[in-house]
Amino acid sequence: MTVLDAISLSGGLGPEANWHDVLLLRDGKTRTLSLYDMLNKGELSQDLLLRDGDVLHVPDLGNQQVFVMGEVGEPQTLPMGRSRMSLTEALTRAGSFNEAQADASGIFVFRRQLDRRDKLATVYQLDVRNAAAMVLGTEFRLEPTDVVYVTTTPLGRWNRVIGQLLPTVTAVYQVTRTTRDANDLRNDF
Numbered sequence: 001m002t003v004l005d006a007i008s009l010s011g012g013l014g015p016e017a018n019w020h021d022v023l024l025l026r027d028g029k030t031r032t033l034s035l036y037d038m039l040n041k042g043e044l045s046q047d048l049l050l051r052d053g054d055v056l057h058v059p060d061l062g063n064q065q066v067f068v069m070g071e072v073g074e075p076q077t078l079p080m081g082r083s084r085m086s087l088t089e090a091l092t093r094a095g096s097f098n099e100a101q102a103d104a105s106g107i108f109v110f111r112r113q114l115d116r117r118d119k120l121a122t123v124y125q126l127d128v129r130n131a132a133a134m135v136l137g138t139e140f141r142l143e144p145t146d147v148v149y150v151t152t153t154p155l156g157r158w159n160r161v162i163g164q165l166l167p168t169v170t171a172v173y174q175v176t177r178t179t180r181d182a183n184d185l186r187n188d189f
Contacts (some may be wrong), residue, residue, distance in 0.1 A: 002047045003033060006056055016060045020080075020144075024048065025055040036083065066142050068094035070150035071102035080144055087126060088137035090148055097150045104129045106151030111143055 003024065007013065019036040035058075037043040050056075064080040073095015078085070087109060091097060097107065107126040113119055128134055142148070 001050050003050065003056060004035075004038060004047050006050055007035070007058070013058060016079075018059045018061050018064050020064065021059060023057040023059070025057065026051065026053070040083070064144045066090050066144070066146050066148060068148045068150075070148075071098045071152050072096065072150050073098065080142070084141045084143070086138045087140040087142060087148065088134055090142055091137070091150075094148075101152055103151045103153045107137075108149045108151070109140070109142065110147040110149065112145055 001009070003022070013019065013035070019039075020034050022033045022035055024031045024033055033046045033048075034043070038046050061079050066078045066080060066085065067076075068078060068090050069075045072091065076094055078090055078093055085093075087107075091107070097104075105125075105127040107128060109124040109126075111122045111124070113121055124140070126133060126137055126140070128137070
């Protein structure tokens with residue numbers, strides 16, 4: 001029986017199954033297999049013949065997610081599911097970027113570098129001031145735990161400051177006006 005046979009006989013994969021990091025435990029050693037590569041790319045060299053005592057473990061999606069934050073319709077964590085998603089797909093699923101507030105030159109992807117001690121992350125930038133650049137976003141494949149961040153324009157930051165100050169200014173104005181009106185009424189009597 002092969003890996004694919006065993007998974008099929010066990011009822012297949014559930015919706016939360018991680019297709020990319022299936023673990024095969026054999027003789028005290030662990031090997032990671034990709035069902036996605038087997039089924040979608042035809043890499044059947046990973047469809048190993050199982051031996052007595054082998055254990056297959058299909059984990060849940062767990063860390064197989066992308067984080068989309070900043071000036072997007074709805075900041076959220078997106079599960080990667082069975083296939084890797086593109087940057088454009090992640091932005092679309094998060095409600096796209098807020099064109100009135102987002103800086104079109106400031107779409108960043110932060111990717112952790114686990115295998116390097118000299119740097120924590122690699123940062124990629126997409127500049128979509130030219131809408132044709134979104135095509136590049138369809139070619140950029142995200143990795144698990146990538147952080148997509150869309151920055152705010154200077155005007156957007158200014159609008160936020162004004163929005164936070166406006167209730168205070170309005171309250172001071174109302175108190176001043178009420179005091180002035182009360183004084184005017186008292187002077188009339």
